[in-house]
Amino acid sequence: MNSGNGILGWFKSVARVWAREFRLVFGDMGVMVFFFILPLGYPVIYTLIYNTEVIRDLPIAVVDHSRTPESRELARMVDATSALEIYDYCPDIPSARRLSNEKKVFGVLEIPADYAKKVGRGEQTQVTYYADMSLLLRYRAALGALTDVQLSLGDNIRGETIDNLGIIAESIEGDTISNDAVFTGDPTQGFASFIIPGIIVLILQQSMVLGITMIAGGVSERRRRNHGYDPLSVDAPAGATLIGKTLCYLVCYVPMTLYVLHLVPMMFSLPHVGNIWHSFMFILPMLLASAMLGQFIAVFVTERESSMLVVVFTSVVFLFLSGLTWPRYAMSPFWTLVSDAIPATWGVEGFIRINSNGATLAEESHPYVMLWMLTGIYFVVAYVLHRISFGGKKTESYGSVSKI
Amino acid sequence: MLKIFRQSLNYGWRRLCSRRIYLVSCVVVPILFAFFFMDLMKEGLPLKVPVSVVDQDHSSLSRRVVRNLGASELIDVAHTDETYADALARLRKGETFGFFIIPHDFQKDALSGIGTTITYYSDMTVFVPGSLAYKGFKTAAVTTAGGVVQTTLVSTGINENVAGTLLQPVVIAEQGIGNPWLNYSIYLCNSFIPGVVALMVMLMTCFTICEEIKNGTSIEWLRMSGGSMLCAVLGKLVPQAIIFSIIGVGLQAVMYTMVHFPMNCPAWHMIIAMILLVIGSQGLALVIVCAIPNLRLSVSIASLTGILAFSIAAYSFPVQSMYGAIGIFSYILPPRYYFLIYADQALNGIALYYSRWYYIALLLFPLAGMVGLRRLKKHCLNPVYVP
Numbered sequence: 001m002n003s004g005n006g007i008l009g010w011f012k013s014v015a016r017v018w019a020r021e022f023r024l025v026f027g028d029m030g031v032m033v034f035f036f037i038l039p040l041g042y043p044v045i046y047t048l049i050y051n052t053e054v055i056r057d058l059p060i061a062v063v064d065h066s067r068t069p070e071s072r073e074l075a076r077m078v079d080a081t082s083a084l085e086i087y088d089y090c091p092d093i094p095s096a097r098r099l100s101n102e103k104k105v106f107g108v109l110e111i112p113a114d115y116a117k118k119v120g121r122g123e124q125t126q127v128t129y130y131a132d133m134s135l136l137l138r139y140r141a142a143l144g145a146l147t148d149v150q151l152s153l154g155d156n157i158r159g160e161t162i163d164n165l166g167i168i169a170e171s172i173e174g175d176t177i178s179n180d181a182v183f184t185g186d187p188t189q190g191f192a193s194f195i196i197p198g199i200i201v202l203i204l205q206q207s208m209v210l211g212i213t214m215i216a217g218g219v220s221e222r223r224r225r226n227h228g229y230d231p232l233s234v235d236a237p238a239g240a241t242l243i244g245k246t247l248c249y250l251v252c253y254v255p256m257t258l259y260v261l262h263l264v265p266m267m268f269s270l271p272h273v274g275n276i277w278h279s280f281m282f283i284l285p286m287l288l289a290s291a292m293l294g295q296f297i298a299v300f301v302t303e304r305e306s307s308m309l310v311v312v313f314t315s316v317v318f319l320f321l322s323g324l325t326w327p328r329y330a331m332s333p334f335w336t337l338v339s340d341a342i343p344a345t346w347g348v349e350g351f352i353r354i355n356s357n358g359a360t361l362a363e364e365s366h367p368y369v370m371l372w373m374l375t376g377i378y379f380v381v382a383y384v385l386h387r388i389s390f391g392g393k394k395t396e397s398y399g400s401v402s403k404i
Numbered sequence: 405m406l407k408i409f410r411q412s413l414n415y416g417w418r419r420l421c422s423r424r425i426y427l428v429s430c431v432v433v434p435i436l437f438a439f440f441f442m443d444l445m446k447e448g449l450p451l452k453v454p455v456s457v458v459d460q461d462h463s464s465l466s467r468r469v470v471r472n473l474g475a476s477e478l479i480d481v482a483h484t485d486e487t488y489a490d491a492l493a494r495l496r497k498g499e500t501f502g503f504f505i506i507p508h509d510f511q512k513d514a515l516s517g518i519g520t521t522i523t524y525y526s527d528m529t530v531f532v533p534g535s536l537a538y539k540g541f542k543t544a545a546v547t548t549a550g551g552v553v554q555t556t557l558v559s560t561g562i563n564e565n566v567a568g569t570l571l572q573p574v575v576i577a578e579q580g581i582g583n584p585w586l587n588y589s590i591y592l593c594n595s596f597i598p599g600v601v602a603l604m605v606m607l608m609t610c611f612t613i614c615e616e617i618k619n620g621t622s623i624e625w626l627r628m629s630g631g632s633m634l635c636a637v638l639g640k641l642v643p644q645a646i647i648f649s650i651i652g653v654g655l656q657a658v659m660y661t662m663v664h665f666p667m668n669c670p671a672w673h674m675i676i677a678m679i680l681l682v683i684g685s686q687g688l689a690l691v692i693v694c695a696i697p698n699l700r701l702s703v704s705i706a707s708l709t710g711i712l713a714f715s716i717a718a719y720s721f722p723v724q725s726m727y728g729a730i731g732i733f734s735y736i737l738p739p740r741y742y743f744l745i746y747a748d749q750a751l752n753g754i755a756l757y758y759s760r761w762y763y764i765a766l767l768l769f770p771l772a773g774m775v776g777l778r779r780l781k782k783h784c785l786n787p788v789y790v791p
Contacts, residue, residue: 030701038708125573186529305611327532335444363496
C-alpha cells in the first residue's frame with residue numbers, strides 16, 4: 001500500500017500509524033496493564049502505604065536516674081508530644097537496651113542523677129536521647145519533639161529563676177524575639193504529601209516507557225517469525241511513524257494524566273494548590289518526551305518481556321535522580337548531567353512546585369523548556385536509529401501472513 | 405540421582421551463559437546500581453542548602469543575624485531579597501529551599517522589649533533540604549533571641565555565666581546510634597542496594613523459568629532433569645543463586661570494607677543474610693511462577709512486587725506507622741527481613757539471638773516455593789504461550 005506523495009500523503013501515513021497503534025495497544029493485555037492499570041493502581045497503593053503521613057507515639061524508654069519531680073515533669077512533657085510515647089521506665093541502661101533489642105522501643109531517654117540539683121542551682125544540665133538509626137524518619141520525629149520540649153522547658157525554668165531573683169524585666173521573660181516557622185508545599189510535613197506528587201509523575205513516565213518497549217518487543221517478535229516483516233506494521237516514513245505512535249500514546253494518557261495529577265491528590269487530600277491547567281500544560285512535554293524516550297529505547301528491544309528486566313530497576317534510579325530524595329544541587333556534575341537527560345527529573349521538579357507550592361507555568365519555565373528540548377533530542381535520536389534499523393527493509397502489510 | 409542433578413545443573417549453567425540479557429541482569433545491573441547509589445550520596449548529607457534572606461530592617465542586629473545564618477554549615481545564603489514576594493517567587497522557581505524574614509524595626513522592637521517575630525519558610529516539597537533549612541533557620545532564630553535575652557540579663561547585673569546557662573538550662577543531646585553523622589549514604593545504600601539485588605533475583609527467576617515454557621523448551625528442560633521438577637528448578641536456580649550471592653557479598657564487601665559503612669557484627673552474619681536474601685527472593689518468585697506460569701504476567705508481577713518492596717519493606721517510612729492492613733504485607737517480602745537483620749547486626753551490633761526469626765523467615769520462602777511445583781510441572785509438560 002503506498003502512502004501517497006506530498007504533505008497530504010504524509011499526514012495520511014501519520015493517521016494510519018496512529019490508528020494501527022491504537023489497535024496494537026488495545027489488543028494487547030500486557031500493554032494495557034502498563035498503560036492503564038498501572039497508572040490507575042499504583043498511585044492508590046503508594047498513597048495507602050504512606051497515608052498515615054507522620055510518625056505518632058514512637059515508643060521510647062526512659063531511664064530516670066534522678067527520680068525527682070523535675071525529672072518526672074520532663075518525662076511527662078516528652079510523653080505529651082504527639083511524636084513520642086513512653087513505653088516503659090527502666091532502672092538502668094542495660095534493661096532499656098534489652099527493650100530496644102526486642103524492638104519494643106526505638107529510643108532511650110537518659111536523665112542524669114544530678115538533673116534536679118543542677119536545674120535548681122541554675123546550672124546547665126544535659127539529658128541524653130539515644131536514637132535507633134535504622135530509619136532516619138524516626139530520628140527526625142524524635143528530634144523535632146525533643147527540641148520543642150527543650151525550648152519550652154527552658155522557658156519555664158528561666159521564667160521561674162528570674163522571678164526568684166526578683167528582677168522585673170519584660171524583655172527577659174517574654175519572647176522578645178519569637179520565631180514562626182512556616183512549611184510550604186507540605187505544611188504538615190507528612191510523608192505521603194511529600195513523596196506522592198513526585199512519584200505520580202515518575203509513574204506516568206515509567207509506565208509509558210514500559211508499555212512502549214513491550215509493543216516494540218511484540219513487533220520484533222512478529223518480524224522474526226515472518227522473515228523480517230511485521231504484518232501489523234504500517235509502511236510509513238520514520239518521522240510519520242514516530243509522530244503517529246506518539247499521538248496514540250498521548251491520547252491514551254490524557255485520561256490517565258487527569259486521574260493521576262488531579263483526582264489522586266483530591267482523593268487523598270494531598271497538597272493540590274496549583275492551577276490544574278498549568279499542571280496539564282506543564283506535563284504535556286513530559287509525556288511527549290517520555291514517548292520519544294520510549295521509542296528510542298524500543299529500537300534496542302527484541303523481545304516482549306526482556307526489556308522489563310532492565311527497565312524496571314531504572315524506576316528506582318530515576319526516583320533518586322529526580323532530586324526528590326537527594327537534592328540536585330548536591331549531585332556531582334556527572335549525575336546532574338544524567339538526571340538532566342531524564343524527562344521525569346524535570347517533570348517531578350516542575351510538577352511538585354506547581355502542585356504543592358502553587359507556582360505558575362511561567363515560574364517553571366526552565367524545566368518546561370528543558371522538557372521540550374528533551375522531546376526534540378529524543379525525537380531526533382529515535383528518528384536516526386529508526387532510519388538505520390528499519391530504513392533498508394520497508395515493511396509491508398500482508399494480509400496472509402501469520403499475525404502471531 | 406546425582407548424575408541427573410549434575411546434568412540439570414549443567415543445563416542451568418549453559419542456559420545462564422547463553423544470553424547477554426542474563427549477564428546484564430545478574431551482574432551489570434546490581435553493580436551499576438550500587439556504584440550509582442554510593443557515588444550519588446557520597447557526601448552523606450546535602451549540606452549548604454541554598455536559601456535566601458529578606459532583611460527589611462538593615463540594622464546592626466539584623467546584619468549579625470544574617471552573618472550567623474551564613475556561618476551555619478547547614479545552609480548557604482545564596483540570595484538576598486527585598487520583599488517576601490521576591491523570596492517566595494524564588495522558592496517557587498526552585499532556586500532556594502527556604503527563606504528567612506527579618507521584619508521592619510527588628511532591632512528597635514527587640515531591644516526595647518516590645519517584641520518582634522522572625523519568620524522562616526522551609527520548602528517541604530523536597531524533604532531533606534527543607535528539613536535542613538528549617539534546622540538552620542531555627543538555630544539562628546533561637547540563638548538570636550537568646551543573645552538578646554543574655555545581653556539584657558547581664559545589663560541587669562546577673563553574672564555572665566549564669567545568664568548563659570539560663571538561656572538553655574536543659575540540653576537534650578541526641579545520640580544517633582551507629583550513624584551519628586546522619587549519613588544518608590549509610591542509611592539508604594544498606595537497604596536499597598540489597599533491595600535491587602532482590603528485585604533482579606526475582607525477575608531473573610520468573611524470566612528464566614517461564615522462558616522455557618514460552619519457547620516450548622520446558623519439556624527438554626524436564627527431560628534433562630530426569631522428569632523431576634524439583635531437580636529441574638534446582639538445576640536452574642542454583643547457578644543463579646551462586647552468581648547473585650557472589651555479587652551481593654561482593655557489594656557488601658565494598659560497602660563495609662572500602663566505603664567503611666558501620667559493621668558492628670562478625671562478617672558472616674551479613675554474608676549469610678545476603679545468601680538467604682537471594683534464596684528467599686528466588687523462593688518468593690517461585691511462588692509467583694507456580695501460581696501464574698506465564699512469562700509476561702509473572703515477570704510483570706515480580707517487577708510490581710519488587711518495586712513496591714522498596715516502599716512496603718519500610719526503608720523510609722516505618723511499618724509500625726502504616727495502616728495495619730498494609731503493614732502486614734511487608735512480612736511477605738524477603739528484603740524486609742534482610743533489612744531487619746542489617747539494622748540489628750551491622751548497624752546496632754546486637755546479639756544474633758534477637759535476629760533469629762528473621763533468618764528463619766528467609767529460610768521459609770524457598771519452602772513455600774516448593775509447594776506449587778506439581779502445578780508448574782503440568783504447565784511445563786504442556787507449554788502454551790499466551791502473548
